[in-house]
Amino acid sequence: MRDYQLAMVLNPEVDEAGVTGITDRVSQFVTQRGGTVGALDIWGVRKLAYPLQRFHEGNYLRTEFTVDPQAAK
Secondary structure, three states: OEEEEEEEEEOOOOOHHHHHHHHHHHHHHHHHOOOEEEEEEEEEEEEEEEEEOOEEEEEEEEEEEEEOHHHHO
16 A cells, blocks of 8 residues: 545636535545545645636645555556
8 A cells, every 4th residue: 555645726716615526536436445534634726826727716625545556547
């Protein structure tokens, strides 16, 4: 088992229910492969360093998890 960190920048227009759905899917992905989810940090909407597509802000999430390297592919 190895420790991993996953950082995601989501569309800033995604509501709280959408963010919860995405974090649930990531947690399910990890646990279905025999891993465990550690910390989950929702940083919220922050300004991007440069625009991505038409967005100047992004909704930041970070999660830590442990999973077998073969399952992480």
